[in-house]
Amino acid sequence: xxxxxxxxxxxxxxxxxxxxxxxxxxxxxxxxxxxxxxxxxxxxxxxxxxxxxxxxxxxxxxxxxxxxxxxxxxxxxxxxxxxxxxxxxxxxxxxxxxxxxxxxxxxxxxxxxxxxxxxxxxxxxxxxxxxxxxxxxxxxxxxxxxxxxxxxxxxxxxxxxxxxxxxxxxxxxxxxxxxxxxxxxxxxxxxxxxxxxxxxxxxxxxxxxxxxxxxxxxxxxxxxxxxxxxx
Numbered sequence: 475x476x477x478x479x480x481x482x483x484x485x486x487x488x489x490x491x492x493x494x495x496x497x498x499x500x501x502x503x504x505x506x507x508x509x510x511x512x513x514x515x516x517x518x519x520x521x522x523x524x525x526x527x528x529x530x531x532x533x534x535x536x537x538x539x540x541x542x543x544x545x546x547x548x549x550x551x552x553x554x555x556x557x558x559x560x561x562x563x564x565x566x567x568x569x570x571x572x573x574x575x576x577x578x579x580x581x582x583x584x585x586x587x588x589x590x591x592x593x594x595x596x597x598x599x600x601x602x603x604x605x606x607x608x609x610x611x612x613x614x615x616x617x618x619x620x621x622x623x624x625x626x627x628x629x630x631x632x633x634x635x636x637x638x639x640x641x642x643x644x645x646x647x648x649x650x651x652x653x654x655x656x657x658x659x660x661x662x663x664x665x666x667x668x669x670x671x672x673x674x675x676x677x678x679x680x681x682x683x684x685x686x687x688x689x690x691x692x693x694x695x696x697x698x699x700x701x702x703x704x705x
Contacts, residue, residue: 480621481535487614488532491525494606502685503598510650516643517607520575524611527568531618532684536560561624563677565692566635570684571620577678579608582661589661619688623696636685638680 498514498521512518536558541549552602582590591604596650657663663671 481532483530483617483621484531484535488525488528489612490606490614491521491528494603495521497603498599498607502593506703508656510646510656510658514646514650516571517579520571520611521607523563523567523571525558527563527672528614529620530556530563531622534560543552548625551658555696558625562627564615564618564624565626566632566689568686569615569641569688570636571639572615573684573687574681576608576612576675578680586661589664590659592660619692620695624692626692627667629686632685632689633682636681637678642683643677644674655700 481547498518499506505515534553537549537553537556541553579590581641597603627635648663651657662673665673
């Protein structure tokens with residue numbers, strides 16, 4: 475028996491994301507007042523994705539509790555749709571985007587923090603909030619993957635969806651630069667057009683790889699559990 479029921483964990487994670495978002499939005503930073511506001515940063519978009527995803531998880535748990543033993547076919551149909559949405563969101567957005575944000579942020583930060591998170595931001599964003607945005611995302615999504623089985627969509631549709639998200643965000647970043655003359659991330663100012671194209675292409679490939687990694691990890695976790703139960 476689990477020490478903490480997975481339903482309670484989901485509620486706690488959802489509340490933590492709500493707290494992080496509220497605290498982040500309360501910060502008065504110059505970049506929040508410029509074109510695109512917080513929505514030009516992938517970190518903020520990812521926080522919204524994670525909060526919405528765990529909100530759907532909590533809603534699914536509540537619906538499952540209310541539907542259990544009711545015998546109402548319409549309610550069961552709606553619950554299945556909710557579960558399908560939850561699974562699709564984890565596969566296509568929550569896992570690949572969440573892992574991407576954590577991995578890329580800390581790799582660039584380790585190389586040269588001024589390229590991704592200038593020291594000036596320490597005056598606005600406390601350390602705990604930085605880790606809430608760029609660190610805890612990974613263990614939270616792994617906990618969810620470990621506690622509940624998620625049915626992945628077909629590989630072709632899943633990859634198409636994550637490609638659409640990646641290209642959409644790249645176009646949004648380029649549009650912000652077109653309007654303001656400034657790149658969203660400082661390191662993009664220091665590389666040439668060719669290097670930017672390579673970087674953007676590489677990020678799309680990495681997103682696709684992370685989608686496949688999530689699919690493999692999900693299968694491995696639950697296939698291993700099934701094998702253990704059979705033994």
